[in-house]
Every structure is written in C-alpha cells, then in structure tokens.
Amino acid sequence: MSYQFVPFQQLRQQPTIVVDSTANGAALVLAHWRGAPTPAPLRDDTSAGSVLRALHAPATPGLAARAVTANHFDVDGFVGVWSLLHPALALHHEALLRLTALLGDFRELPWADPLAEQALQLVCWLNAKEKELFYPPFGAPVLRRREDEASAEKFDWFLPRFADVVRRPESGKAAWEPEYARVRQATAVMRSPATTLTRYPEIGLVVVRTPEPLPYYALFGPTTGSDIVLSIYDGQRYELEYKYTTWIDLESRPTLPRLPLNALAARLNAQEHSPRRWTFDGITDTGPLLRLEGKRLTKPQRYADPDQRPIHASSISPEVLEQTVVQFFEQGYAAMQPRRYWTWPEIKAAGQLLPTR
Known part of the structure; x- marks a missing residue:
C-alpha cells in the first residue's frame, strides 16, 4: 500500500x-x-x-x-x-x-x-x-x-x-x-572530569555541573531516565528545565507530574540579591525553564541550545541553589507516586495542592 x-x-x-x-x-x-x-x-x-x-x-x-x-x-x-x-x-x-x-x-x-x-x-x-x-x-x-x-x-x-x-x-x-x-566536542566535556552529575531518582532530577552551557544533545545525553535537569555553570549561572518526557505520554516508564514553578521561583527570589528576578514558564510549555530574567526569551530561543542564549549570574551559591531546588521537589512529590498516562487536568490538580511560596 x-x-x-x-x-x-x-x-x-x-x-x-x-x-x-x-x-x-x-x-x-x-x-x-x-x-x-x-x-x-x-x-x-x-x-x-x-x-x-x-x-x-x-x-x-x-x-x-x-x-x-x-x-x-x-x-x-x-x-x-x-x-x-x-x-x-x-x-x-x-x-x-x-x-x-x-x-x-x-x-x-x-x-x-x-x-x-x-x-x-x-x-x-x-x-x-x-x-x-x-x-x-x-x-x-x-x-x-x-x-x-x-x-x-x-x-x-x-x-x-x-x-x-x-x-x-x-x-x-x-x-x-x-x-x-x-x-x-560538548560530549567530550560532559564525559570529562570538568563535569559531574548528581542524581535524585526519587524526584526525577539530575544536577549537571559543567563549566559552560552546552548543546542539548550533549547536555541531556546522560540524563536518560530523569525528567528534570538543573544545570549549574561556572560563575553561578543556572537553568532548570522540565524535559519533554513529561509533556507527552511516556510509554517506557512511569513519571511524576510536572509541578508549577511559581513557588520555587518565589523561594529563589527571596534569596536573590542581584538586580534580576527568577522567572519560569507554565507547566504546559513543551520544556518549561526556570532561570534568571534578562530580556524575555522567545519560544525559538527557549527551544534552542543553552549555549545559544544568555544565562545570567546569580548571587545564590551553587550549594544553596541545589539544596533549594531539591527541597522544593522533595516536598512537592512527597505524597505522589510515579505512574503512566497523567492527564493535564490531573497534573494541574496536583499542582494546586502545593503551597504558593
């Protein structure tokens, strides 16, 4: 045919x-x-x-x-x-x-x-x-x-x-x-001693510490099985992203629902002493980002590789940033179990159970 x-x-x-x-x-x-x-x-x-x-x-x-x-x-x-x-x-x-x-x-x-x-x-x-x-x-x-x-x-x-x-x-x-x-070339950096990965499998998070922003095909390569990536770059530059794996109905494994990032942004803004503010995308975006605000990124810029957009320096130390992020997701997911085929109404309802700050 x-x-x-x-x-x-x-x-x-x-x-x-x-x-x-x-x-x-x-x-x-x-x-x-x-x-x-x-x-x-x-x-x-x-x-x-x-x-x-x-x-x-x-x-x-x-x-x-x-x-x-x-x-x-x-x-x-x-x-x-x-x-x-x-x-x-x-x-x-x-x-x-x-x-x-x-x-x-x-x-x-x-x-x-x-x-x-x-x-x-x-x-x-x-x-x-x-x-x-x-x-x-x-x-x-x-x-x-x-x-x-x-x-x-x-x-x-x-x-x-x-x-x-x-x-x-x-x-x-x-x-x-x-x-x-x-x-x-970026994959070689990810495999080198300059890069370290810390995994938090119970919340689906991988923390990647590497000197400079990298193309996604290298950055996300070793994150298979996880749905959230916190990238920590030299100079206290950070981005957190929900991977596309939680926008679709993933067949191969259960996942946790996306949580709205407004409360996490509020926690970070309470600690941030630079002139910039932490901003975030909604949970229905294909790949929501949490990052320090500069000029607002367009959707093509957010979809493009991290090394193709500006990432601004924060006053928050890497250790405090990682701890704040981990605590947010541990608290948010404490009463949830991973499963397949979440509906968008179920995901939004799960987010409404969270504190606003």
Whole structure:
C-alpha cells in the first residue's frame, strides 16, 4: 500500500492518518501527545515509534487510509511520516530511526549504541537544512504564518531526500558536520572530569555541573531516565528545565507530574540579591525553564541550545541553589507516586495542592 503526504488543512478531504499530532476526524492517530487516541498496542515513547509499531501490525484499523499528515514539522514527526511513506526502508532501518526520533524529541542519545553516531548525523542534517532553507522550530509565527500550514513546505522538501541520507550519511556531510562536531566536542566535556552529575531518582532530577552551557544533545545525553535537569555553570549561572518526557505520554516508564514553578521561583527570589528576578514558564510549555530574567526569551530561543542564549549570574551559591531546588521537589512529590498516562487536568490538580511560596 502506498501513502501520500497531505497538508494538515486537507485532513478531512479524505481518510487520513495523523502523526505526532491530534485531530478530530482522523482515520488513525499515531502520536505520543498526552491524551492522544493512539491505539494501546501502538503506544511508544516517540510518535515515530508508534508508526513503526503500526508497520508491524498492518491489520490496525485506520491504517488502510492512504493520506498522512502532521500539524508541525520536527524530527520525530517527520521520521514518523517518512516511515509510512517508505515502509520497507523504514523497517530495514528501524533501530536507527527509533534512535533518531528519540534524539530529536528528548535530546537523549545512548552513546554505547553502535547506531548513535549515525542518528546524530541524521538529526544534525535535518536541523541544518531546516535552518538553511526554511525557518527554525517554533518560528512560523514570526513569519505571520500558521505552523500547520507553513510546515507542509518542509515536508515536501525533506520527504523525497531523506532516504539518501539514511542510506549514505556521507551524502549529507557538508550540512550535518558543523553541528555534529559541536555536539561531539560538548560530549567530550560532559564525559570529562570538568563535569559531574548528581542524581535524585526519587524526584526525577539530575544536577549537571559543567563549566559552560552546552548543546542539548550533549547536555541531556546522560540524563536518560530523569525528567528534570538543573544545570549549574561556572560563575553561578543556572537553568532548570522540565524535559519533554513529561509533556507527552511516556510509554517506557512511569513519571511524576510536572509541578508549577511559581513557588520555587518565589523561594529563589527571596534569596536573590542581584538586580534580576527568577522567572519560569507554565507547566504546559513543551520544556518549561526556570532561570534568571534578562530580556524575555522567545519560544525559538527557549527551544534552542543553552549555549545559544544568555544565562545570567546569580548571587545564590551553587550549594544553596541545589539544596533549594531539591527541597522544593522533595516536598512537592512527597505524597505522589510515579505512574503512566497523567492527564493535564490531573497534573494541574496536583499542582494546586502545593503551597504558593
């Protein structure tokens, strides 16, 4: 059976499979979004993983629809759409594509995997060509366009070209090599004595102490299994982030719900003696940040790597900062147990139980 990609606005013009998105009227949804109606046997950590599961289950209701769409372009969604359009090649490279989707969405890469290098090359190629030819992730509103409309042009360009880079990564080397080299250099820093990691598994937190901000693909590499990262850089510069793993319905392990960060920000502001104030994003953001305020970051800036944005010095010592963060989450999660498939109403209700300061 052959599939064709259609722009998201054409969803209801024919039976359509929706990947890495949700929509009323879809013949089949293959997405890891929280609450998405993905069939239970096809649930996976990534939307591309759900697509690959579906390719192993051709009798899945709705899979006979000939059209495929997504309401945005990112690595995971693209790999899922591409896999439906190239099922034989996708199943042949299934392990590689799973790693690629995982790296694209969670910024996690198991370097011990023999396919890790190639997955990084594929992601860097997608990132480089996207920035060169189109607009950065979350950048459509700047162009006064809707993402579900503008992203169709990205799919049209990438879909016929990706197979060649999957088969022969060297064919895309000119594009992927600069970011690849930057990530490899940063990974060496993460593995060096200059970097230390402290894990608090009962609250899903990893504290990373490293000299300078690094690309996410290096920074988050060793944080697999955790959902919150506190980055502590030289010069008393800090960022705390909820990973994307708690925005979606993670299949592989239970998680704790996101907690609103206003009370933590209030505690830090009570200790902060610099002119700046601690600010935070809401829990429904894809990757909420807690950081010292400068010029307000745009969504594209917040999605970009930490080494691509300013991170300001705090008056709070690293030891006090870490202690304050750990105590906040230990208190907040004291009466909660990790589980799968939290709904957004349940997550918001959990946050309402917290003290405001």
